[in-house]
Amino acid sequence: MLALDVNDVSHYFGDFCALDKVKFSIKPGDFTVLLGLNGAGKTTLYSLITRLYNNRTGLINIYGHNVRDNSIEALKHIGVVFQQPTLDLDLSIEENLQYHSALHGISKKEAKIRITNELKRIGMLDKTKMKVRSLSGGQRRRVEIARSLIHKPKLLLLDEPTVGLDIGSRQLILEHVKNLCKKEKLAVLWATHLIDEIDKGEKVIIINKGKVLISGDVDKIINKARVKTIRDAFNKLVKI
């Protein structure tokens, strides 16, 4: 079964076409990069997948559950890290994660165990009681990733999760998510405009002005574009 199936999805803001018949799919265990410039339609696509917006055309299925008709079942399977930070700055890490757990119907006792595990995994167990306001940008992002995994989703959506972070934090987050993908068969859709976040053998979807220009393995895209690197392929396809 596909982890995420996006089929012919279009979206308009008034007359402006933000997404135009977008079509792609992700299998469990896939690390897929959604590559596009700012304003390409990545965040709109995430808003549709997470049902923040209603998809009026096309179909979005998450593990076979239609997001529009069966949003509750579909949303159970996804973990999201939005482009904008979404932690409550005045609450501690633990309070933020407890809140998220409650929204997913997880008991306090179980949540405590899961929070400990996730914070241990990102090396922040000693900061459990710290206010989010006192954390660095990179630490906040790691907490957001930990939070998105508390309810054990099977599909992880990350929208520009490394924007504004230093190289060290970026690398740490990227490695963490890629490890999750390999070890736990987690399907990941990683939206970015930073080409250096793509490794050989990974799947890439290039989106520009609301349209999917090409999708497939890095090598396939390079071959099709008849260039040497994924950066060249991207530049050629989006005509930079």
Added chain:
Amino acid sequence: MNILFFIRCFNGIVLREALRFIHQRERFFSALVRPLVWLGIFAAGFRSVLGVAIIPPYETYITYEVYIAPGLIAMIQLFNGMQSSLSMVYDREMGSMKTMLVSPVPRWFLILSKLLAGVLVSILQVYAFLLIASFWNIVPPISGYVTLLPALLFSGLMLGALGMFLSSAIKQLENFAGVMNFVIFPMFFASSALYPLWKIEETSEWLYYVCLYNPFTYAVEILRFSLYSKFNIEYSLGVIIFSIIFLTLAILGYDPSRGSIQKKGG
């Protein structure tokens, strides 16, 4: 999804609201100072100007401070409702509302839970206000403190739902100042909070009708009656009807397939 799931979710939302409230102590104090200024300064000045005849639910002549107390309680709830909706706009702009909206819980349940959480916070503020107001000799019968509770729930729900609906319609945080000018102040002044309706009718007939059909008047009056352990069917029905209308509008406002949230990028 069972009942336990919903209870945990509701508890989580209430706890977050309570924690935010505890962390923002100044919010608690400003919520108390505002009505106390009205009570201590405005009411003291107005006492000699405005004579209040015996009107239900009062059985004797009352001081002006006693008269405006229910209005000030409703004011606490109105401001709390608006504060709560302001935090919704803030959360939306800052992105933290997305966490709530992408959880696998029906949207109506999330809105209702958030609303009730805000109402519970406002009830705490009201009882703290009543405690301080007792120094101004505003002492309703003991039973009034108990019968006030259900009225607070309904009036809080109505005013909170209004705030929630407004927050779904407001595009940016900056626009919220307009809400203060065009919603809070007209609602408060054009109601029975500060002066009895019959007084207003003596002065201006059209203003009397504005006050009579103002939802805030209904909130003030059920609080006034319940504070003296009395029940007024007309005002109670009014609050229920307005609550249903505002709640429906708020839920529709946050519905991704219908609401305005989609147009501005929730």
